[in-house]
Amino acid sequence: MTAPALALKASKGGLRQRIRPLIPYLLLAPGILWLLVFFVVPAIQMFLMSVSSGSLDEGFKVTFSTRAYERALTRFGPQFSNSLLFAGLATAATFLIGFPVAYTIAFRGGRYKNFLLFLVIAPFFTSFLIRTISWKVLLGDEGPVLGPLKDAHLIPQAVSVTGTAFAVVAGITYNFLPFMVLPLYVALEKIDPKLIEAANDLYASRWQAFRRVTFPLALPGVFAGSILTFIPALGDFINAELLGNPKTQMIGNVIQSRFIEANDYPTAAALSFILMLGILFAVTVYGRALGTEQLTG
């Protein structure tokens, strides 16, 4: 920055000339400053909190104590594994459902492509919370599905869908399915049908053509879709809260309740940090495994 600035000063340009090299920085400054103060600084603050001891009443002191991390790791094992399990299952489920959908729309949507895509993103036009509540109503013990079945004595009275791990995974799957379909669609859409034709001409079976040509070309979409699903699913607490039971709580529920219901900031901060590190680790490993690391950059 200084070098060109000096050069310009030397060329005795007017005010405009001197400001010119500063323009990109002036454009960047307000927004970047905002992100620094309200994204980076809070992250640092949270890290300091995670190595603090004390209580809200007495005041927290940065002591570089690892107690909060020990507590976070030893006490909340089940919730961590729930998070990994549910987010993993839901990501797999969104892939299994989302791939055929994206494939169908991309290759067979015809002139209804846009309409079908619109249907896929339609859920985004209502609030996340309301959709989840809607599931709760739909699958409630006396709701429109179970109620009539129970009244007809087709299923036992005691059967519940809500308040189970299944409901939580189904809820997460539901809420993040469009995040999987859209990148998959974008990736599949780009594939030249002639490539698949060529494979067929070379006597590849339909399955072989898919496995050797279509799927590898769709990998960037698979990567993006699963990241877009897995990360928010891992930190989610609404599905577990509205559709689950105490045994299906996820790490998001713990962070939420430690922060907001217990003012136990160090533990909550430590949990958040572990979650963040876990995600970075998972994304890196996953990117390597799929051979798509160039995408993360």
Add this chain to the structure above:
Amino acid sequence: MNEAKTGVEQRIGRRAFLKGSALAGFGAFLAACAGTSSQAPSAPASINVPTPPPASPSPSVAPSATPKPAPTGPLKWAQWPAYIDLVGKAADLLKYLPGSSPTLEAFKKQYNVDVDYEEKIQANETFLATIRPQLVAGAPTGWDMITVTDWLAAKLISKGWIEKIDQSNVPNCVANLRAPLKNQPWDPNQEYHYPWQSGMTGIGYNKATLTKNGKPEPKSLADLWALPPDKITFLNEKRDTFGLGLLKLGKSADPATTTLADLQAVHDDIKPMADKGLRFVGNEYLQDFAAKKTWAAMTWSGDLASYGTEDDHWIAPTEGVMIWTDNVLIPKGAANKYTAELMMNFCYDPTIAAKIANYVYYVSPVNGVNDAIKKLDPSAASNPLLFPPADVIARMHNWQFFSDEIEQQLNDLYLDLAGTG
């Protein structure tokens, strides 16, 4: 004796009172409260009852000398669900709506000030967490008046987070507070708090749902424990859940005798149920009852009678009940302190207090309510929620204040049961 027992265990439908014979009632209930609370000062030193902060040299001199200002508003009151009288649509909806409470409307009219009454509190601790950062920072909480249970009231007062009540603004409270509720060690002179309602923690259940699923109506805590864990709820109010847990195991729920081992035993008793889906909730249980999600639960005595349906009932289990008092306090930095005091005073008018108590089915702390309720609604005299019969009084337990050690253990064990606590 037998007669009285069946009386209590008869179902108490909404607005439908049974014809019990026990008239032991109100005074005896409070006497029972007093029995335990007056023990507290003489209890072992390990019992940690928070005490008010040392008197600050704030001049409380002759407040009556100055003319009273006009009340400011809106009065922001954080309250529990099912804790005020309602009429009209709100009464059908079983939820407070602005303009739906005769008491609050009368107050607004009399003082020409608005009241922002919100059913914001589902549990003491979760509510505390929402105001604590502000209190620590010395910033206003946004509330002018809050309603919390004894143990939390004591804690807030001891931290110096509560405004001193100007007694000259609350003559009704001074005159009408029932004697047994006075002299609490944590605020012996009512400088910071006045009781709102007292109640019991027992078993609530939906008869229709239980019958449908071929289960008998519970009579004891053991019966409650025997139901499918994922169809019942306990309370996230640790004192209630562990208190009833002690009674269920046949241990006494007395702060002076409770040991760490006792708490561990309760934990071990409940843990298998928690593993099978038992949930710990606050006042949200009203929603679960409405959604028929819950068959039976630990609930507070008045709620289901006032805000539940015809099928919802409450009983005092044979092993015993927990009792407690919720209190109104003015948090530090309240913008409308004077209006809050006026409200306290207003609700301590026996006729107003009677109207509230006879709607919410909790026990009023106000002298003279006894007679006022009976005048208002002769059938209420036999309501065991308002006038607990002698055998229930004999089974009441007050378990609010412990040593730090017990409290810590209680927190840890509860956290382990409830997952996130």
Add this chain to the structure above:
Amino acid sequence: MTATAGALDRSESAVRAPRRVRRQLSNWMLPSITALAIGYLLVPIVVMIIFSFNDYTGKFNFIWRGFTLNGWLHPLDWPGLSDALRISLTVAAISTLAATALGTMIGLALMRYQFAGRGTINGLIFLPMATPEIVMGASLLTLFVASGTQAPLKDVIPKGTLFPLGVQTILIAHIMFNISYVVVTVKARLAGFDRRLEEAAMDLGANEWATFWRVTFPLILPGVVAAGLLAFSLSIDDFVITYFVSGTINTFPIWVYTVQKNALPVQINVIGSIVFLSAVGFVALTTLRSGRAARVK
């Protein structure tokens, strides 16, 4: 749904996929899976709309009891709802304006100028999108609470700016998470931007300022509008971050979350339906208009 399935069949002729193997399977399987998946995505919305006409009693709109227009005739008839909507709209409007301005400036700087530190800036833009919402909400709350209660910060930061929480902290958070999305959207639009147009304008004697407003801005305007719409919808639907930083203020999602704990008023369904239908209407209208414009050309 049958119409969609039919559309998929008809478009079959256009597909270049191989014809021999297991044709039946893909003929029926893929469209069926797609139809089912889209059904899965739409069911909660249909439930939401149907239950907005439910003539229920009590506080819980859980069980179907018959048809009524009551909810639609009294869409705001629940305490706190109109305030919450007002705050949601205000916050969405202000944060959209601010984030769109800040984000567009960053986008311009990144696309039009060469400068040192570009990689770092890109990373800083990417990070908020890759961070789970709960972590961002938690870290902001840590900063805000610390600014009111912790030793170094509470003496530096004036009381009332960051703590106690309020509308201002919600705005701070919404602007923060919206900036990245705006940058990405504007950049995507600028990617196809022909720099020669600007050069031509300058050659014709326009100064930089005039060139920007007369040439550059109109060209990127669609991208800016798209970014603004995205920011608006993200802001109005945000629950998790807002939940951490809102204190006693209710936005619409916070209101829904709080209310559903002890009631489920029909107004949730009505407002949800209104938002959904107007978003759908908006999309349909713009699609129709652009379609007609294309045909006219």
